[in-house]
Amino acid sequence: MNKxxxxxxxxxxxxxxxxxxxxxxxxxxxxGRNVNRSTLARVQKAIKTLGYVPSQAARTLKGERxxxxxxxxxxxxxxxxxxxxxxxxxVAHDHDSLVLVTTTNDxxxxxxxxxxxMVRHSADGVIVVPAKTENGALSDLLSRLPMPIVLMDxxxxxxxxxxxxxxNFEGARLATKHLIExxxxxxxxxxxETMLYTLSExxxxxxxxxxxxxxxxxxxxxxxxxxxxxxxxxxxFSGSNPPDAIFTLKNSTTIxxxxxxxxxxxxxxxxxxxxxxxDFDLAEMLSPPIxxxxxxxxxxxxxSAEILFKQIQGWNSSDPHFLRQHAKQTVLDVKLxxxxxxxxxx
Amino acid sequence: MNKxxxxxxxxxxxxxxxxxxxxxxxxxxxxGRNVNRSTLARVQKAIKTLGYVPSQAARTLKGERxxxxxxxxxxxxxxxxxxxxxxxxxVAHDHDSLVLVTTTNDxxxxxxxxxxxMVRHSADGVIVVPAKTENGALSDLLSRLPMPIVLMDxxxxxxxxxxxxxxNFEGARLATKHLIExxxxxxxxxxxETMLYTLSExxxxxxxxxxxxxxxxxxxxxxxxxxxxxxxxxxxFSGSNPPDAIFTLKNSTTIxxxxxxxxxxxxxxxxxxxxxxxDFDLAEMLSPPIxxxxxxxxxxxxxSAEILFKQIQGWNSSDPHFLRQHAKQTVLDVKLxxxxxxxxxx
DNA sequence: ATGAAAGCGCTAACAA
DNA sequence: TTGTTAGCGCTTTCAT
Numbered sequence: 001m002n003k004x005x006x007x008x009x010x011x012x013x014x015x016x017x018x019x020x021x022x023x024x025x026x027x028x029x030x031x032g033r034n035v036n037r038s039t040l041a042r043v044q045k046a047i048k049t050l051g052y053v054p055s056q057a058a059r060t061l062k063g064e065r066x067x068x069x070x071x072x073x074x075x076x077x078x079x080x081x082x083x084x085x086x087x088x089x090x091v092a093h094d095h096d097s098l099v100l101v102t103t104t105n106d107x108x109x110x111x112x113x114x115x116x117x118m119v120r121h122s123a124d125g126v127i128v129v130p131a132k133t134e135n136g137a138l139s140d141l142l143s144r145l146p147m148p149i150v151l152m153d154x155x156x157x158x159x160x161x162x163x164x165x166x167x168n169f170e171g172a173r174l175a176t177k178h179l180i181e182x183x184x185x186x187x188x189x190x191x192x193e194t195m196l197y198t199l200s201e202x203x204x205x206x207x208x209x210x211x212x213x214x215x216x217x218x219x220x221x222x223x224x225x226x227x228x229x230x231x232x233x234x235x236x237f238s239g240s241n242p243p244d245a246i247f248t249l250k251n252s253t254t255i256x257x258x259x260x261x262x263x264x265x266x267x268x269x270x271x272x273x274x275x276x277x278x279d280f281d282l283a284e285m286l287s288p289p290i291x292x293x294x295x296x297x298x299x300x301x302x303x304s305a306e307i308l309f310k311q312i313q314g315w316n317s318s319d320p321h322f323l324r325q326h327a328k329q330t331v332l333d334v335k336l337x338x339x340x341x342x343x344x345x346x
Numbered sequence: 347m348n349k350x351x352x353x354x355x356x357x358x359x360x361x362x363x364x365x366x367x368x369x370x371x372x373x374x375x376x377x378g379r380n381v382n383r384s385t386l387a388r389v390q391k392a393i394k395t396l397g398y399v400p401s402q403a404a405r406t407l408k409g410e411r412x413x414x415x416x417x418x419x420x421x422x423x424x425x426x427x428x429x430x431x432x433x434x435x436x437v438a439h440d441h442d443s444l445v446l447v448t449t450t451n452d453x454x455x456x457x458x459x460x461x462x463x464m465v466r467h468s469a470d471g472v473i474v475v476p477a478k479t480e481n482g483a484l485s486d487l488l489s490r491l492p493m494p495i496v497l498m499d500x501x502x503x504x505x506x507x508x509x510x511x512x513x514n515f516e517g518a519r520l521a522t523k524h525l526i527e528x529x530x531x532x533x534x535x536x537x538x539e540t541m542l543y544t545l546s547e548x549x550x551x552x553x554x555x556x557x558x559x560x561x562x563x564x565x566x567x568x569x570x571x572x573x574x575x576x577x578x579x580x581x582x583f584s585g586s587n588p589p590d591a592i593f594t595l596k597n598s599t600t601i602x603x604x605x606x607x608x609x610x611x612x613x614x615x616x617x618x619x620x621x622x623x624x625d626f627d628l629a630e631m632l633s634p635p636i637x638x639x640x641x642x643x644x645x646x647x648x649x650s651a652e653i654l655f656k657q658i659q660g661w662n663s664s665d666p667h668f669l670r671q672h673a674k675q676t677v678l679d680v681k682l683x684x685x686x687x688x689x690x691x692x
Numbered sequence: 693a694t695g696a697a698a699g700c701g702c703t704a705a706c707a708a
Numbered sequence: 709t710t711g712t713t714a715g716c717g718c719t720t721t722c723a724t
Contacts, residue, residue: 060403404701
């Protein structure tokens with residue numbers, strides 16, 4: 001009893017069983033227009049009996065859409081990107097398409113490899129989250145791309161492409177100003193990374209506000225994981241002039257910081273306020289609940305996908321102006337969610 | 347200045363530019379064996395100049411692997427499945443393959459559609475998380491599948507396929523016994539769903555233990571979201587005989603329950619202990635930290651993918667016994683993580 | 693309403 | 709070492 005590979009039947013076999021030409025079968029699987037009712041039924045029956053499924057590869061070779069969109073993201077695990085992916089998948093579903101994913105772990109070379117993979121697979125379009133903003137090889141590749149592309153969450157410096165981002169600069173300004181309103185004067189900006197577009201924008205926003213308030217600009221960039229975050233905070237609070245607020249630049253950093261503060265027995269919002277970038281499920285269940293800048297994550301994914309599909313539709317259309325249907329860059333607003341850790345009473 | 351669609355050049359154009367035949371180009375892109383050094387260089391230069399990328403569709407049509415694996419999962423957002431997906435993506439990456447994802451939202455029909463999509467796209471293999479265990483249409487489809495398949499997290503009743511699951515029954519037994527060891531006698535089993543394989547196995551495990559201990563079997567199945575969970579708990583605790591422990595059957599239910607207990611001012615581990623199924627990032631940061639049954643999530647994904655790729659490799663091989671290289675079912679062990687909410691002192 | 697035949701880009705005999 | 713050619717499964721003129 002040896003289970004063997006049972007290949008999918010071809011259009012030819014369906015045609016033979018139904019005693020028609022392959023053209024007729026093709027007509028049937030493409031809507032059944034101009035086919036006799038009885039012929040139609042016969043063909044459909046043959047399709048069902050044989051378990052026939054048309055080969056996408058053959059169709060692609062004929063120049064049809066592949067009904068796939070590529071998604072090149074840093075991680076599929078990260079709550080931010082998996083939420084984006086969810087929204088993208090939903091939009092793709094509406095367009096009868098599948099999502100081809102690959103992750104880059106924020107490595108620029110892997111981004112290139114990933115995009116090339118999408119080209120090779122003739123994806124109808126791609127959504128890419130670039131790793132670093134300055135990358136010549138990436139710009140080159142993007143400019144030669146044979147399909148539409150949308151840059152998500154981070155634009156590529158020096159390359160004019162459609163992009164969908166949140167207003168990181170404004171978000172950081174919002175956060176910093178809010179902490180200042182609470183009377184904080186020594187705001188520590190905590191991050192483990194500075195090269196990513198989003199993070200550098202947030203740093204810019206923070207800097208602008210503290211500088212114009214004439215407060216010290218305290219940036220700590222060593223907070224890559226729990227251990228390093230704890231060490232950094234320990235250091236900061238052992239000095240003679242500890243911070244009175246912490247602004248963490250992303251999701252995981254916020255959690256590390258919260259956890260470290262707990263362990264170091266430093267409570268919030270006094271002596272130190274905490275305000276994080278990115279909301280997370282349990283933020284309001286902690287003690288105190290964490291105030292955050294909330295990004296419209298799903299909206300970022302959804303908007304990216306919607307724009308991409310519009311581009312795909314227009315790509316071969318007769319309208320020479322389809323590219324102008326969208327702003328080059330879509331910037332989505334962020335929100336301050338006031339909870340307790342910043343000092344708000346809610 | 348009208349940006350137009352610039353199609354990828356074909357092997358023919360490369361051949362012409364390099365002044366060789368298409369076969370030679372084919373040889374070059376497939377390793378360059380049996381090609382003159384100077385010819386090789388010339389062809390490679392042409393490839394680079396033209397930005398040539400071989401068409402996967404044409405290769406697929408010739409019967410080659412597509413270097414894609416299908417992933418049909420309930421949600422891409424759920425921490426459990428996104429972690430699985432991450433591990434699968436990593437394994438796929440090692441095999442120079444991409445992951446084609448589609449989500450089913452646990453709807454049986456969508457599972458079928460999703461798998462068919464993978465067939466149409468000639469994925470080399472598929473990893474599927476079935477929606478419900480009893481589904482004739484699914485068994486039919488699976489038995490006709492022209493590629494290897496691995497069932498992840500949930501088997502399909504009545505269909506003998508390779509599957510990779512965690513020991514849900516044992517996990518629930520472990521949890522329930524542990525609560526009993528803490529002296530709990532009225533253990534409320536809380537869930538919002540009973541039809542999924544994993545959940546019904548957990549219910550079975552719970553039942554077996556409470557029954558053999560002669561304790562009441564208290565199962566509440568209305569906990570679908572925070573509101574319904576809160577309502578259910580309110581009801582349970584307003585009676586004359588409230589539970590002294592809660593065993594939540596999944597991730598989100600645990601969080602709803604924790605949150606509801608907070609709001610209802612019922613503290614843990616007294617008067618009620620809490621033990622959840624599935625670990626989550628912040629479980630140890632809550633007050634009290636939540637004890638859980640921890641599943642080897644990444645391992646589930648990784649194992650599924652590794653088995654799938656072995657199957658893919660053996661699928662067309664000459665070894666007629668390749669199917670027996672693996673147990674039909676791989677069951678991975680779960681662990682009890684003792685924190686404070688169950689009554690442990692840690 | 694139906695079918696014959698060409699051709700999409702590639703690989704693999706088979707020739708040279 | 710290199711090229712010629714057939715054909716993978718499908719859609720699409722163009723006939724009938």
